[in-house]
Amino acid sequence: MLQLTDVDVYYGRVHALKSVSLRIEEGELVTLVGANGAGKSTTLKTISGMQRPRNGTITFYGEDIGTKSMEQIVKLGIAQCPEGRRVFPDLTVVENLRMGAYTRKDKSELKKDYDEIFSLFPILNERKQQSAGSLSGGEQQMLAIGRALMLRPRLLMFDEPSLGLAPILVEKMAEVINLLHNRGTTILLVEQNAEMALRLADRAYVLETGRVVLEGSSQSVLNDEHVRSAYLGN
Amino acid sequence: MAEFLQHLLNGLMIGGIYALMGIGLTLIFGIMNVVNFSHGEFYMLGAFGVLTLFTFMGVPYVLSLVLTAVFFFMFGSVIERLILRPLRSQPVEVPMLATIGLSIFLANIALIIWDPTPKDIGMPFPLVAVQVGPVSLTPIRLFVFFAALVLIAGSHLFLKYTTLGTAIRATFQDRDAAALMGINIDVVNMITFAWGTAIAAIAGGLLGPIFQVFPTMGAAASSKSFAVVIAGGLGNFPGAILAGLLLGVAESLGAGYISSGYRDAIAFIMIIVVLIFRPTGLLGKSRRLG
Numbered sequence A: 001m002l003q004l005t006d007v008d009v010y011y012g013r014v015h016a017l018k019s020v021s022l023r024i025e026e027g028e029l030v031t032l033v034g035a036n037g038a039g040k041s042t043t044l045k046t047i048s049g050m051q052r053p054r055n056g057t058i059t060f061y062g063e064d065i066g067t068k069s070m071e072q073i074v075k076l077g078i079a080q081c082p083e084g085r086r087v088f089p090d091l092t093v094v095e096n097l098r099m100g101a102y103t104r105k106d107k108s109e110l111k112k113d114y115d116e117i118f119s120l121f122p123i124l125n126e127r128k129q130q131s132a133g134s135l136s137g138g139e140q141q142m143l144a145i146g147r148a149l150m151l152r153p154r155l156l157m158f159d160e161p162s163l164g165l166a167p168i169l170v171e172k173m174a175e176v177i178n179l180l181h182n183r184g185t186t187i188l189l190v191e192q193n194a195e196m197a198l199r200l201a202d203r204a205y206v207l208e209t210g211r212v213v214l215e216g217s218s219q220s221v222l223n224d225e226h227v228r229s230a231y232l233g234n
Numbered sequence B: 001m002a003e004f005l006q007h008l009l010n011g012l013m014i015g016g017i018y019a020l021m022g023i024g025l026t027l028i029f030g031i032m033n034v035v036n037f038s039h040g041e042f043y044m045l046g047a048f049g050v051l052t053l054f055t056f057m058g059v060p061y062v063l064s065l066v067l068t069a070v071f072f073f074m075f076g077s078v079i080e081r082l083i084l085r086p087l088r089s090q091p092v093e094v095p096m097l098a099t100i101g102l103s104i105f106l107a108n109i110a111l112i113i114w115d116p117t118p119k120d121i122g123m124p125f126p127l128v129a130v131q132v133g134p135v136s137l138t139p140i141r142l143f144v145f146f147a148a149l150v151l152i153a154g155s156h157l158f159l160k161y162t163t164l165g166t167a168i169r170a171t172f173q174d175r176d177a178a179a180l181m182g183i184n185i186d187v188v189n190m191i192t193f194a195w196g197t198a199i200a201a202i203a204g205g206l207l208g209p210i211f212q213v214f215p216t217m218g219a220a221a222s223s224k225s226f227a228v229v230i231a232g233g234l235g236n237f238p239g240a241i242l243a244g245l246l247l248g249v250a251e252s253l254g255a256g257y258i259s260s261g262y263r264d265a266i267a268f269i270m271i272i273v274v275l276i277f278r279p280t281g282l283l284g285k286s287r288r289l290g
């Protein structure tokens, strides 16, 4: 469904992505692992249209999205749950969720989605009318995921959902991502926590300084000598 | 006591207008990161719009205000599209300089069209004062105050309860995250600027009949709007309302009890006092919306 072909991205003179190619099939959970500054967030930003590829193409269901506006890309059903959560701090929980559905035309259907998100994260229901800024880090991460789900995305991208969370919450995030995957959502997961990501994913790409250095089934990547020593600490 | 109440009420009326000017300017800054030096000229042009429609063409006053607001909403959209949007990725002083240029241009256009002599809009309502207890209120002043109140409340309700208003607040809090929701930032900017322009023009049209109308009147209006925005905290919507009302009352009391010569100095005294004691604005936290 999504295909990046030889994508180059620059920040000024910094060459952040170097001829990156990757693809995601419908229903797959694909992960992108790599160290600090490898270009994982840049890859997601480029898919969302926040950064533009200088060279290369990005297609979604065969349609070129490399030059589309962020709004058009969201309307095609690509949602991103960004690094650092980025909830709107002075909006309430419900208002944040409503913003996730901003581009949806079927506003009368939203009730169902709220209910579904509240059953996934009951704590958000309790905090419905609270401002997002008053939530704990874990609750904010749940809200950021809920907000992305409000789009009913065809492709859901997570940027480091476990970052800064206590181990028990990391486990909770892993469960939720696994659940969404089992329900058939197509997912692109970016993680520094390579262990967790490789455990959840069907396939994986390893990024190093802007280049894809390894790709394959999660199992084969897990077994790779270099990956084991560089990312898994054994 | 009666005199004090009279000054207080007059101050609240002017303060309502300052608050209107302030909320537009503060939102334009908060959302677009644009320091808009033409805000006073939009106010001046609004007054001339009402002068032209009401005084010269005989259009009813309230309809003149509505038509002026609609025209300046469109005018603001065009300014955003043609001048500010192309400068969006530039450092903050570039669009600021552009609005300074625009303010000079607009003031001179007004000089050419309407010449420099101050003009009277004339009274849209009967001049009889309504006696309420010890104070007397003229219908125009009551109208101005309630119109300002309705516009401020309307803006608040729009931001708070509509989806587009919520999207504007979201953009204010985190522009990149808002863009990731599919919120079109260009549209948010255009609506914010157009709305700020229209509301400044209405403010001019409202105060026009009480004072005189002349092409350079925008300068004083601009500096007072900045006083309100700074005292209220940059980008702070409720802060601008509070600071606007306070400034109006302080001016009115200062002019009444000290000397009317001090009226225009009070705005600057207010900025200095607030900056010394509450550097982030009257309500503390700067940048707040809703």
Ligand SMILES: Nc1ncnc2c1ncn2[C@@H]1O[C@H](COP(=O)(O)OP(=O)(O)OP(=O)(O)O)[C@@H](O)[C@H]1O
Residues within 6 Å of the ligand: A011, A014, A016, A034, A035, A036, A037, A038, A039, A040, A041, A042, A043, A083, A192
């Ligand atoms: N706005 C920016 N301006 C300039 N350089 C940037 C910018 N954002 C990222 N970079 C650079 O691009 C490269 C890739 O950054 P990116 O944020 O994509 O890495 P990442 O893999 O997400 O890292 P992390 O694990 O720290 O989130 C880095 O060298 C980074 O310094």
Ligand SMILES: [Mg+2]
Residues within 6 Å of the ligand: A040, A041, A042, A083, A159
């Ligand atoms: Mg990153």
